[in-house]
Amino acid sequence: MRQAGRYLPEYRKIRAKVDFLTLCKSPELAAEVTIQPVDILGVDAAILFSDILIPIEKMGLKLRFYEKKGPKFSNPIRTQKDADKLKIINPKEDVPYVLETIRILRKALNVPLIGFSGAPFTAATYMIEGGSSKNFLKTKQIIYNDPLLFTSLMGKITQTTIDYLCAQIEAGAQAVQLFDSWAGALSPSDYEVAAFPYAKKVIEALRPLGVPIIYFVNDCPGVLSIAAGSGADVIGVDWRVDMAEAVRKVGQTITVQGNLDPCVLFSSKNYIKDMALDVIEKGKGARAHIFNLGHGVLPETPPENVKTLVKVVHEAY
Amino acid sequence: MRQAGRYLPEYRKIRAKVDFLTLCKSPELAAEVTIQPVDILGVDAAILFSDILIPIEKMGLKLRFYEKKGPKFSNPIRTQKDADKLKIINPKEDVPYVLETIRILRKALNVPLIGFSGAPFTAATYMIEGGSSKNFLKTKQIIYNDPLLFTSLMGKITQTTIDYLCAQIEAGAQAVQLFDSWAGALSPSDYEVAAFPYAKKVIEALRPLGVPIIYFVNDCPGVLSIAAGSGADVIGVDWRVDMAEAVRKVGQTITVQGNLDPCVLFSSKNYIKDMALDVIEKGKGARAHIFNLGHGVLPETPPENVKTLVKVVHEAY
Numbered sequence: 336m337r338q339a340g341r342y343l344p345e346y347r348k349i350r351a352k353v354d355f356l357t358l359c360k361s362p363e364l365a366a367e368v369t370i371q372p373v374d375i376l377g378v379d380a381a382i383l384f385s386d387i388l389i390p391i392e393k394m395g396l397k398l399r400f401y402e403k404k405g406p407k408f409s410n411p412i413r414t415q416k417d418a419d420k421l422k423i424i425n426p427k428e429d430v431p432y433v434l435e436t437i438r439i440l441r442k443a444l445n446v447p448l449i450g451f452s453g454a455p456f457t458a459a460t461y462m463i464e465g466g467s468s469k470n471f472l473k474t475k476q477i478i479y480n481d482p483l484l485f486t487s488l489m490g491k492i493t494q495t496t497i498d499y500l501c502a503q504i505e506a507g508a509q510a511v512q513l514f515d516s517w518a519g520a521l522s523p524s525d526y527e528v529a530a531f532p533y534a535k536k537v538i539e540a541l542r543p544l545g546v547p548i549i550y551f552v553n554d555c556p557g558v559l560s561i562a563a564g565s566g567a568d569v570i571g572v573d574w575r576v577d578m579a580e581a582v583r584k585v586g587q588t589i590t591v592q593g594n595l596d597p598c599v600l601f602s603s604k605n606y607i608k609d610m611a612l613d614v615i616e617k618g619k620g621a622r623a624h625i626f627n628l629g630h631g632v633l634p635e636t637p638p639e640n641v642k643t644l645v646k647v648v649h650e651a652y
Numbered sequence: 653m654r655q656a657g658r659y660l661p662e663y664r665k666i667r668a669k670v671d672f673l674t675l676c677k678s679p680e681l682a683a684e685v686t687i688q689p690v691d692i693l694g695v696d697a698a699i700l701f702s703d704i705l706i707p708i709e710k711m712g713l714k715l716r717f718y719e720k721k722g723p724k725f726s727n728p729i730r731t732q733k734d735a736d737k738l739k740i741i742n743p744k745e746d747v748p749y750v751l752e753t754i755r756i757l758r759k760a761l762n763v764p765l766i767g768f769s770g771a772p773f774t775a776a777t778y779m780i781e782g783g784s785s786k787n788f789l790k791t792k793q794i795i796y797n798d799p800l801l802f803t804s805l806m807g808k809i810t811q812t813t814i815d816y817l818c819a820q821i822e823a824g825a826q827a828v829q830l831f832d833s834w835a836g837a838l839s840p841s842d843y844e845v846a847a848f849p850y851a852k853k854v855i856e857a858l859r860p861l862g863v864p865i866i867y868f869v870n871d872c873p874g875v876l877s878i879a880a881g882s883g884a885d886v887i888g889v890d891w892r893v894d895m896a897e898a899v900r901k902v903g904q905t906i907t908v909q910g911n912l913d914p915c916v917l918f919s920s921k922n923y924i925k926d927m928a929l930d931v932i933e934k935g936k937g938a939r940a941h942i943f944n945l946g947h948g949v950l951p952e953t954p955p956e957n958v959k960t961l962v963k964v965v966h967e968a969y
Binding site for chain 2 (some may be wrong): 524556633
């Protein structure tokens with residue numbers, strides 16, 4: 336999960352100088368905040384500091400971030416004409432700063448670097464809704480009522496995602512993570528048609544590049560059995576599923592990543608330890624288990640508690 | 653699910669005259685909007701028009717509804733002192749308008765009337781957060797860090813819920829539904845400690861009154877196996893679980909209610925029919941299946957499409 340962020344005073348210091356999008360697009364600064372949690376917390380891998388909307392913007396959407404309301408696109412995709420105008424990005428030309436950040440990081444880091452992208456369905460929700468959404472009604476309306484538009488849009492997003500992650504790997508990312516943050520808003524039958532095939536296609540296309548592929552599915556319990564067939568090496572799960580059940584659903588050929596509730600980091604050291612050990616114990620049934628939070632670190636999290644968690648996990652293995 | 657609402661022009665006509673809370677507290681008007689979907693749509697039961705915050709307000713919270721931001725309590729519960737001030741409601745004195753609405757409805761209706769309440773955990777989230785919430789951090793902090801406060805608060809809420817639903821049954825409600833709208837925000841282990849026991853206690857207390865008890869759990873897939881042990885006659889499920897899997901998890905001794913995605917009502921008549929028949933087909937494995945949406949009807953839903961759905965379901969059985 337996003338390891339850098341507002342919970343670190345060191346991050347806030349940099350963000351006081353530049354806005355969020357500028358930070359994502361400034362390789363030296365983006366590399367610096369990527370490294371922060373490795374140095375400060377002692378985590379075992381770094382995840383590229385960026386945002387899942389960066390490649391989407393370059394497909395032709397006008398992006399703005401608002402402090403309170405989050406990201407907004409002023410020209411959401413609602414018609415075939417809108418979709419026809421979108422382009423498949425050329426990462427070297429369109430997002431050179433992301434690749435440069437990766438190159439800087441590979442020289443600076445002594446832990447593995449994970450690149451990432453939004454999964455195609457999650458990217459589509461932002462493009463169709465124009466931002467975050469409560470019920471994803473506009474996205475679902477297109478899935479139900481205009482499957483031709485939906486598949487043509489997903490085709491372009493999927494190809495962009497493949498090219499974007501290939502370029503990240505080429506630049507030096509040693510693993511990649513695909514975030515399907517909104518997949519859990521779909522019924523399992525909708526997920527199977529509108530999200531899963533596109534994530535699978537990205538994973539299949541990246542397979543020959545030989546790096547581990549992590550597929551994170553948020554609000555996963557209803558769709559996890561389907562997601563397990565994506566071909567990913569690792570399935571990341573949120574805290575809404577019991578880790579023992581996640582292991583059963585994912586099976587013995589796939590590694591599981593997760594899944595402590597980020598809110599647990601607002602409790603005592605002893606409570607954090609007990610809850611982390613419970614996740615670790617339940618993860619023992621898996622082929623392998625990568626300990627992680629079930630979602631991103633919340634902005635108000637005390638950094639001391641994140642350090643405690645990292646220590647507890649290191650001692651447990 | 654809430655059958656009356658903004659999607660009906662007949663409802664909007666009444667709401668143009670009175671605010672939401674006044675509508676909930678005016679028996680003649682509340683009865684009128686309760687009856688609307690029965691007359692207009694032809695559904696097989698009526699669900700009392702009210703709001704889950706009505707009894708909470710009477711426990712001692714100051715409630716206001718805002719058109720855009722939803723409900724807000726200006727004095728949320730954060731300390732033992734806050735909780736100590738709360739009272740267990742006396743329904744006949746504190747919410748006589750709810751009981752009067754039920755009495756009017758029993759005379760006017762020719763279909764069964766379902767009473768309802770928020771489940772204790774869901775009620776607690778509103779009381780602690782002071783409104784709706786994105787991550788329920790303040791609620792979880794109390795669960796983790798102040799279990800004595802949490803259990804004393806839950807004790808009062810649980811007793812209020814029991815007394816409130818008993819009074820509804822006494823006034824004439826022929827079934828009751830307990831809405832655990834936010835249970836799915838908890839990890840299964842937190843659900844088992846912080847939500848499930850209190851819902852179960854309410855259900856056990858109502859059991860001697862002899863009316864069917866429905867327990868609706870939103871975002872249910874991760875906790876459904878636990879919820880199945882609540883003692884409820886019927887478990888209501890949202891659309892995030894496949895109906896066939898819900899039937900397997902709930903077992904052969906409990907009826908399942910649900911679970912068409914409310915967004916499907918924004919598609920064509922044929923698509924609505926296909927999706928409804930899929931849910932019906934998968935529900936055939938259950939002891940019994942009560943067809944329903946997986947959540948409330950969305951405000952912009954075309955009433956014609958709700959009528960189509962009712963017709964499709966009636967023809968299928």
